[in-house]
Amino acid sequence: MKILTGNDLKSGAVTWWDGVQWSLHVEDAVDVGDHADTILAREQAARRVNAAYAIEAVKDEGSVRPAHIKDRIRALGPTVRPDLTLKPADPEAGNWVI
Amino acid sequence: MYRYDTYDQAMVDARVEEFRDQVRRRLEGHITEDQFKPLRLMNGLYLQLHAYMLRVAVPYGTLSSAQMRMLGDIADKYDRGYGHFTTRQNIQYNWIKLEDAPDILADLAKVEMHAIQTSGNCIRNTTSDQYAGAAADEVVDPRPYAELIRQWSTFHPEFSFLPRKFKMAVIASDTDRAAMKLHDIGIQIVRNEAGELGAAFYVGGGMGRTPMIAPCINPFVPLDQMITYSEAALRVYNRHGRRDNKYKARIKILVHELGKDEYTRQVEAEFQHLLGQNIEPPLAELERIKAQFADPPFEKIGTVPTFEIDRSDPDFALWVDNNCLAHKQSGYIAATISLKPIGGIPGDASGEQIRLMADLARDYSFDECRVTHAQNIVLPHVRKDQLYALWQQLDAAGLGTPNLDLVGDIIACPGLDYCSLANARSIPVAQKIGQRLAAKQQEIGELKLKISGCINACGHHHAGHIGILGVDKKGTENYQLLLGGCEGADTSLGQITGPGFDEDGIVDAVEKATQFYLAQRGEGERFLDTYRRVGMPAFKEAIYG
Numbered sequence: 001m002k003i004l005t006g007n008d009l010k011s012g013a014v015t016w017w018d019g020v021q022w023s024l025h026v027e028d029a030v031d032v033g034d035h036a037d038t039i040l041a042r043e044q045a046a047r048r049v050n051a052a053y054a055i056e057a058v059k060d061e062g063s064v065r066p067a068h069i070k071d072r073i074r075a076l077g078p079t080v081r082p083d084l085t086l087k088p089a090d091p092e093a094g095n096w097v098i
Numbered sequence: 099m100y101r102y103d104t105y106d107q108a109m110v111d112a113r114v115e116e117f118r119d120q121v122r123r124r125l126e127g128h129i130t131e132d133q134f135k136p137l138r139l140m141n142g143l144y145l146q147l148h149a150y151m152l153r154v155a156v157p158y159g160t161l162s163s164a165q166m167r168m169l170g171d172i173a174d175k176y177d178r179g180y181g182h183f184t185t186r187q188n189i190q191y192n193w194i195k196l197e198d199a200p201d202i203l204a205d206l207a208k209v210e211m212h213a214i215q216t217s218g219n220c221i222r223n224t225t226s227d228q229y230a231g232a233a234a235d236e237v238v239d240p241r242p243y244a245e246l247i248r249q250w251s252t253f254h255p256e257f258s259f260l261p262r263k264f265k266m267a268v269i270a271s272d273t274d275r276a277a278m279k280l281h282d283i284g285i286q287i288v289r290n291e292a293g294e295l296g297a298a299f300y301v302g303g304g305m306g307r308t309p310m311i312a313p314c315i316n317p318f319v320p321l322d323q324m325i326t327y328s329e330a331a332l333r334v335y336n337r338h339g340r341r342d343n344k345y346k347a348r349i350k351i352l353v354h355e356l357g358k359d360e361y362t363r364q365v366e367a368e369f370q371h372l373l374g375q376n377i378e379p380p381l382a383e384l385e386r387i388k389a390q391f392a393d394p395p396f397e398k399i400g401t402v403p404t405f406e407i408d409r410s411d412p413d414f415a416l417w418v419d420n421n422c423l424a425h426k427q428s429g430y431i432a433a434t435i436s437l438k439p440i441g442g443i444p445g446d447a448s449g450e451q452i453r454l455m456a457d458l459a460r461d462y463s464f465d466e467c468r469v470t471h472a473q474n475i476v477l478p479h480v481r482k483d484q485l486y487a488l489w490q491q492l493d494a495a496g497l498g499t500p501n502l503d504l505v506g507d508i509i510a511c512p513g514l515d516y517c518s519l520a521n522a523r524s525i526p527v528a529q530k531i532g533q534r535l536a537a538k539q540q541e542i543g544e545l546k547l548k549i550s551g552c553i554n555a556c557g558h559h560h561a562g563h564i565g566i567l568g569v570d571k572k573g574t575e576n577y578q579l580l581l582g583g584c585e586g587a588d589t590s591l592g593q594i595t596g597p598g599f600d601e602d603g604i605v606d607a608v609e610k611a612t613q614f615y616l617a618q619r620g621e622g623e624r625f626l627d628t629y630r631r632v633g634m635p636a637f638k639e640a641i642y643g
């Protein structure tokens with residue numbers, strides 16, 4: 001599947017296109033099929049996202065997993081600071097990243 | 099240390115307001131990201147893996163305690179409670195919000211700091227010896243000359259859009275503690291036989307994808323012509339540097355392709371031309387700067403009961419032996435605070451730790467501290483009889499690790515945990531190696547291990563006695579091992595041992611290399627000495643065999 005990611009313009013936070021808006025959670029990401037360029041152009045022009053791009057991902061156990069390790073680390077947060085990830089209370093959260 | 103005059107302050111303040119307006123226009127949609135990106139980069143604001151990253155300039159690594167305290171406050175107020183000290187003697191914050199950036203720059207300006215020219219194809223922060231003004235072996239304090247370069251290079255209109263970024267270092271002792279020959283221009287201040295001071299120019303060094311050691315193109319430029327000569331060296335580069343190919347655009351490629359002799363000939367010709375134009379800053383300006391780097395009021399032996407170090411606490415004695423350097427002033431010592439606790443993140447410090455180091459700089463080191471290119475902090479002027487009290491406070495805050503230049507004192511770039519250019523993570527590898535070899539590090543002795551998460555080499559892997567380079571192997575992290583790199587007077591570049599390793603494999607490989615060294619080492623030999631004597635094939639056999 002093809003999903004879209006970028007950063008929030010104001011905060012810089014990593015975001016994912018959920019079909020309606022930009023979510024902080026990769027599991028909300030939806031397959032954009034052939035519409036990546038159209039959505040990216042529209043959303044960036046409206047400043048709802050910054051430096052956005054399309055990536056390959058797979059569905060795994062119902063969750064969305066970016067194909068490349070870089071985007072998996074973006075999805076969760078730094079592997080060396082679990083306290084600063086999106087799921088600080090879940091020690092298993094990083095298992096699928098590496 | 100250097101204090102801003104009204105011009106410096108006015109310039110920095112104006113820059114903050116200019117950037118505030120640029121941010122406002124970006125947020126309101128008056129300018130696009132393509133238009134805004136070069137503007138934010140000129141103010142040190144990158145967009146990294148998780149958020150914006152702000153790189154703050156620490157000129158030649160020198161900080162007052164007030165500046166250090168502000169860095170700690172910024173970590174807590176605008177970031178997530180920590181900062182990362184870099185191999186360029188700067189500090190980076192990883193979780194900055196665009197809307198906060200102008201306020202951060204305003205806070206920095208209050209303590210005479212900024213983030214100007216910490217990115218972009220311009221002359222970056224000039225680095226120096228972290229023991230400048232304290233080391234017993236320096237011919238002069240190099241920092242006034244580094245400051246003169248800072249003033250000349252800041253907003254220099256001709257050098258704001260160079261073919262690529264440009265890094266300079268200035269040292270003033272034969273022991274090179276700033277990797278001077280691995281800079282675009284490295285300057286060593288030397289004294290000639292007549293007793294005069296001059297600048298030896300090494301041009302065209304660098305790491306990155308094509309590492310090169312800078313050749314000396316002029317062993318003695320009179321110090322009152324140093325800026326003119328620098329201008330000539332930059333002009334030739336600006337004229338001929340490859341703007342068509344980013345990977346061939348650094349000055350090292352130009353010097354290599356033209357040849358040292360032809361490049362030098364052109365620089366000398368340009369230098370002669372510039373001499374007639376009288377561009378050297380007036381001597382009075384250098385004297386004004388120098389006066390601000392006068393020695394602090396050291397106490398003389400006899401005015402205090404004792405200057406001796408009480409070594410009765412063995413943990414303290416170990417720290418003294420590992421982390422302190424002889425001072426030019428008897429009774430004083432330069433102390434290095436390791437930011438490499440076992441299993442910690444190299445170069446990271448919490449806001450609280452940064453403020454503590456600021457307080458200790460104020461109380462024990464004449465209000466001054468330094469950032470080292472090895473990502474540690476130095477208190478340059480500590481009275482020996484006060485060292486124990488200082489160490490106790492450091493130790494209580496987790497800052498008393500006795501491992502300077504040992505295998506646990508690893509340089510590691512942020513790597514794939516933070517950096518958008520990375521191929522692989524650096525930090526976990528550093529953590530695992532630090533933990534694996536912690537018990538052996540005193541026995542192993544000096545061993546500089548450096549890790550980069552990609553070929554850009556921010557972690558100086560080419561210059562590590564052991565270097566590690568993270569690469570992307572079909573979407574997974576892989577690590578190449580290099581041996582035999584070294585910075586300093588005998589600078590050498592590490593050689594790749596062979597096929598790469600996965601994360602656990604590279605830790606094993608490093609351990610095997612250290613075991614082989616321990617088995618082979620001769621009397622008084624460091625790891626590097628043994629490697630140079632025994633050679634790559636034997637180490638390779640030990641690692642892969």
Ligand code: SF4
Binds near residue numbers: 512557
């Ligand atoms: S070496 Fe590469 S991964 Fe490391 S900080 Fe530099 S650009 Fe990023």
